[in-house]
Amino acid sequence: MGGFFxxxxxxxxxxxxxxxxxxxxHLGTRRAGLVTYDREEGFNRAIHNIxxxxxxxxxxxxILSMKGNIGIGCISDYEPQPLMVRSHLGTxxxxxxxRINNLEEIVDRIFRKGNAHFLxxxxxxxxxxxxxxxxxxxxxxxxxxxxxxQELVDGSLTLLLxxxxxxxxxxxxxxxxxxEIGRKVSEDLSGAVEHIPTFDRNGRPISRAAEAGASPxxxxxxxxxQAQCGYCVCFDSFSYLNLGYIPERELGPxxxxxxxxxxxxxxxxxxxxxxxxxxxxIYYGFPAACYEGQNVEDVRYRxxxxxxxxxxxxxxxxxxxxxxxxxxxxxxxxxxxxxxxIPYCRPFVKYTPTWPRSFMPAMQSRRNLIAKMKLIPIxxxxxxxxxxxxxxxxxxxxxxxxxxxxxxKSGAEEVHIRPACPPLVYxxxxxxxxxxxxxxxxxxxxxxxxxxxxxxxGEELLAKYCDPDSEQYRAMLxxxxxxxxxxxxxxxxxxxxxxxxGIEPCRLCTYCWNGKE
Numbered sequence: 164m165g166g167f168f169x170x171x172x173x174x175x176x177x178x179x180x181x182x183x184x185x186x187x188x189h190l191g192t193r194r195a196g197l198v199t200y201d202r203e204e205g206f207n208r209a210i211h212n213i214x215x216x217x218x219x220x221x222x223x224x225x226i227l228s229m230k231g232n233i234g235i236g237c238i239s240d241y242e243p244q245p246l247m248v249r250s251h252l253g254t255x256x257x258x259x260x261x262r263i264n265n266l267e268e269i270v271d272r273i274f275r276k277g278n279a280h281f282l283x284x285x286x287x288x289x290x291x292x293x294x295x296x297x298x299x300x301x302x303x304x305x306x307x308x309x310x311x312x313q314e315l316v317d318g319s320l321t322l323l324l325x326x327x328x329x330x331x332x333x334x335x336x337x338x339x340x341x342x343e344i345g346r347k348v349s350e351d352l353s354g355a356v357e358h359i360p361t362f363d364r365n366g367r368p369i370s371r372a373a374e375a376g377a378s379p380x381x382x383x384x385x386x387x388x389q390a391q392c393g394y395c396v397c398f399d400s401f402s403y404l405n406l407g408y409i410p411e412r413e414l415g416p417x418x419x420x421x422x423x424x425x426x427x428x429x430x431x432x433x434x435x436x437x438x439x440x441x442x443x444x445i446y447y448g449f450p451a452a453c454y455e456g457q458n459v460e461d462v463r464y465r466x467x468x469x470x471x472x473x474x475x476x477x478x479x480x481x482x483x484x485x486x487x488x489x490x491x492x493x494x495x496x497x498x499x500x501x502x503x504x505i506p507y508c509r510p511f512v513k514y515t516p517t518w519p520r521s522f523m524p525a526m527q528s529r530r531n532l533i534a535k536m537k538l539i540p541i542x543x544x545x546x547x548x549x550x551x552x553x554x555x556x557x558x559x560x561x562x563x564x565x566x567x568x569x570x571x572k573s574g575a576e577e578v579h580i581r582p583a584c585p586p587l588v589y590x591x592x593x594x595x596x597x598x599x600x601x602x603x604x605x606x607x608x609x610x611x612x613x614x615x616x617x618x619x620x621g622e623e624l625l626a627k628y629c630d631p632d633s634e635q636y637r638a639m640l641x642x643x644x645x646x647x648x649x650x651x652x653x654x655x656x657x658x659x660x661x662x663x664x665g666i667e668p669c670r671l672c673t674y675c676w677n678g679k680e
Contacts, residue, residue, distance in 0.1 A: 164190045164191055164240050164260065164447060164594060164595055165187075165190055165191045165237060165238055165239040165240055165241070165258075165259075165260045165398075165595075166184075166187025166189075166190035166191065166237065166238050166260070166397070166398040166399060166402075167184070167187065167235060167236065167237040167238075167258050167260065167323050167396075167397065167398055168180060168183030168184040168186070168187060168235070168236050168237075168395065168396075168397045168398070168402055168403075169233075169234065169235035169236070169323050169325065169330045169332070169395060169396045169397070169422070170183065170233070170234055170235075170347075170393065170394070170395040170396075171232065171233045171329050171330055171393050171394055171395075171422050171423050171424045172232050172233075172347065172392065172393030172394075172424050173232060173392055173393055173424045174232060174393075175230055175231065175232060176199065176231060176232055176233060176234045176393070177199055177226050177229045177230060177231065177234060178226075178406075179234075179347075179395060179403075179406050180197060180199065180234035180235065180236045181197065181219075181222060181226050181236065182405075182406060183236065183395060183397060183402045183403060183406060184197065184218065184236030184237065184238060185217075185218045185219050186399065186401065186402035187237075187238045187397070187398055187399060187402060188217060188218050188238055189447070189449050190238055190240070190398065190399075190447065191238040191239045191240035191241075192213065192214060192240055193212065193213065193214050193239060193240050193241060194210065194211070194212060194213065194238075194239040194240075194241070194242065194243045194244065195210070195211055195213045195218050195221065195222070195236070195237065195238050195239065196208065196209060196210035196211070196236065196237055196239075196243065196244055196245050196258070197209050197222060197225065197226070197229065197234065197235075197236040197245075198234060198235055198236070198245045198247070198256040198325060199229045199230065199231035199233065199234035200231045200232070200233045200234065200256075200325065200326075200327050201230050201231035201232070202231075202232075202327075204230065204231070205327075206247060206254065206256065206327075207228070207229050207230075207231065208245065208247055208256065209222060209225035209229070210243050210244070210245075213238075218238060232393075232424060233325060233327070233328075233329065233330065233424075234325070235256060235258055235323050235325045235330060236258075237258040237323075239258075240595065241291075241595060242284060242290045242291055242292055243284070243290065244257070244258045244259065244290070244292045245257055245258040245292075245323075245325075246258075246290070246292050246293055246296060248296045248300070250296075250300040251300070252299070252300060252304070252305050252308065253326060253327075254326075254327070255305070255324055255325060255326045256324070256325040257292060257295065257296050257299075257322060257323070257324045257325070258292060258322065258323050259291060259292045259295050259320060259321065259322040260319075260321045260322070260340050260398065261291055261292075261295065261316065261318065261319055261320045261321065261322070261595075262318035262319050262591075262592070262593055262594055262595050263291050263294065263295075263316050263317070263318050263320070264317045264318040264592060265315075265316070265317040265318075266289065266291065266294060269294060269298065269315060269316070270289060270294065273294075273297050273298070273301070276301065281293055281294065281297070295312050295316070295320065295322065298311060298312040298315055298316075299311070299312055299324070305324060305326070305331060306331070306419055306421075306430045306431060309322070309324065309331060309333045309419055309431075310419065310431055313333065313335070313336045313417060314336070318592065318593055319335045319337070319339040319340060319593045319594060320333075320335055320336070321333065321334050321335045321339075321340045321341075321342060321398075323396065328423060329421055329422050329423035329424075330396060330421070330422045330423075331419060331420070331421055331422075331430075332344070332396045332414060332419070332420050332421075332422060333414075333417075333418070333419040333420075333431075334414040334415065334416060334417060334418050334419075334433075335416065335417070336416060336417040336434065337416055337417075337434075337436060337437060337438040337439075337593075337672075338415065338416030338417070338437040338438065338439045338670075339438060339439060339440050339593050339594065339672060340398065340439075340440065340443075340594065341398060341399075341400075341413065341414075341439070341443070341454050341455075342396060342397075342398070342413065342414040342418075343396070343397050343398070343399070343400040343403075343410070343412075343413050343414075344394060344395070344396050344411040344412050344413070344414070344420070344422065344427060345394065345395045345396075345397070345400070345403040345408030345409060345410060345411055346393075346394055346408060346409055346410075346411040347392055347393050347394065347395065347403075347406075347407050347408045347409075348392055348407075348409065392424070393424040394411065394422050394423075394424070394426075394427060395408055396420075396422055399448075399449055399452045400413075400452060400453050401449060401451035401452050401453075404451075411427070412427075413454075413455070414433065415432075415433025415434070415437075416433055416434045416435075416436060416437045417431065417433055417434040418431060418432065418433035418434075419431035437670040438670065438671065438672040438680070439454065439455060439666075439670060439671060439672065440593065440594055440671075440672050441584075441660070441661070441664060441671045441672060441673060442584070442591075442594075442675070443459070444457065444459050444462040444463065444466075444663075444664050445462075445463070445466070445491075445555055445556070445583055445584045445660070446491050446555040446556060446583075446584070447491075450463075450494060455666050455670075456666075457664060457665045457666060459494075460494050462663055462664055462665065463494035463495045463497075463498060463583070464494060464495075464497060464498035464501065465498060465662075465663040465665070466495050466498060466583050466655060466659075466660060466663040467494070467495040467496060467497060467498020467499035467500070467501070467502065467553060467583070468498045468499065468501065468502035468663075469655065469656075469659040469660070469662070469663050470495070470498075470499050470553065470581045470583070470653075470655055470659075471498075471499045471500075471502035471503040472502065472659075473653065473656065473659065474503070474581070474653070475503070477653070480551070480579055480651055481549065482505055482549045482550060482551035482577070482579055483505075483506075483548045483549045483550070484505065484506055484507070484508040484510065484544065484548055484549075484550055484551070485499050485500040485503070485505050485506065485507050485508070485550075485551050485553070486507070486508055486509060486510050486511075486550055486551070486552050486553070487507075487552070487553050487554075488552055488553065488554040488555075488563070488566065489509075489511075489512070489513040489538075490513065491554075491555040492552070492553045492554045492555050492583065495553040495555070495583040496552075496553040499551070499553060499581070505551070508544050509541065509544070510540065510541055510544040510545045510548070510550060510570065510573075510575075511538045511539060511540045511541060511545075511566075511569075511570075512538070512539050512541065513537050513538060513539075514537050514538075514539050538566065538569070540569065540570075540573045542573055542574065545570055545573040545574050545575050546573065546574030546575075547574060547576060548574075548575055548576060549575075549576050549577040549579070549650075550570060550575050550577065550578050550579065551579040551580075551581060552566075552567075552570075552578060552579070552580055552581070553580075553581045553582070553583055554580065554582055554583065555582070555583050555584065556582055556583065556584050556587060557580075557582050557586070557587070557606060557643070557647075558587060558604075558605060558606070559604055559605065559606055560606040560643065560646065560647050563580065563647060564646075564647040564648060567580070567647060567648055567649060568648065571648075577650040578648075578649055578650050579649065579650050579651045579652075580644075580647075580649045580651070580652050581652075581653055581654075581655070582654045582655060583655050583660075584654070584655050584660055584675075584676065585629075585631070585654050585655055585656065585657045585660065585676040585677075586607045586628075586629070586636075586639065586640075586643075586654050586676065587605055587607060587675050587676065588605065588607045588608065588611075588625060588628060588629055588675070588676060588677070588678065589602060589674055589675055589676070589677075589678045590602045590605070590675075591674065591675055592674060592680075593672065593674065603618070606643055606646070606647075607628070607639060607643070610639050610642040610643050610646065611625070611628055611639060613642060614635075614638055614639065614642060622678065625678065626677070626678070629657075629676065629677045629678070631654075631656050631657070640652055640653070640654070657673060657676050657677065661673070
């Protein structure tokens, strides 16, 4: 995955871009970068590897030499970016959140048109963001190029492209990932003074207070405040709240906007169809974020309540305590506890001050070890208790099996598992939020192959394993339960999960769970 933050202000934007980008650190762990533009000094860029540290310490020295009123930053879990590009369209910086399934096909097409080369990354791959820039440069304007790239890419493509005049923001054609815009208005401009600045012939803001005949000191103060007005654009809306912005709007699917300190211009209208990723609310969205008007934390409470309702209908399970596997399972567990009136507790806590995120290392065994070492048990809350745990999902099952065994060794009598989403039967085709190299790594596929006695399972049979009312589904769950040594296992039903999200199901992507695009 990845995230981004951009700002176009009448004053200096470096502070906002630095901290706004840092607020996206939950979306990536490998690369990060900043680019600013100053009318006198031009573009200034910094890119760092953040695998061994966090974003802020890596860039604290860089921002001391950066200045400008327009800037973008990104956190990436894969390629180095933002990239600086010089072409017939001018000089620009570009960052993407994308997955390009037809990368080689596009590269071959560009080579046939005479493109000289692409720079290889350290692993020998072509940088997807560089490829997107090459696609854009095939056309006679930036907007035409972005639209061409959106149409050409099989997968998903959301991007920011920054010129010396402003920032182009483009949301994926099917809206799979979000783009949010915030508006910054200084608190000093409250009351009778309008929040919209005017400018002299040199481009300097003129205070409305000055126009209204206010005192010189008041006019100067208002003018300085107006100099900080402008707009930001980002992946996660919460990232601008503490920086003095208020929500302005969210881009629609395929929409392209041009953002300057003075306003927002829609240069390509949004489409009607949407398939926004449902996992935004279930797993990788930050609790304070809102997508399509639905807050992540609130949706997770509703998911937990639905899980509790299903258990109440099912009967036969009577836990003493409800717990969430930190961090993404906690809100789901609180929702379950609130609905069931069974106490919520933390039988283990996550030690985060020094440990990196568990999925950061390249080796799966190392990630599993770090995940285990970060969880510290509280034996007084485990010993002799029947626990019901909610995790956001089960992918391979390795970490959750080790957590369950850990709880049994610490004295738990029962460990019931309730994943907050349906069984993952398909690998995602649209986003890079999973490191799975193959669908065969999914525990569901391994259990299906065991039950069927073959790894050649057709789509018709897979559909039965995705149906929560089928015999095949129940057999798969029992195999997973035995494999991972759970006392009981019940996944969130897809219909319940979609109802929890709270937007039209036809506008949500469910490919991971049912293979339907």
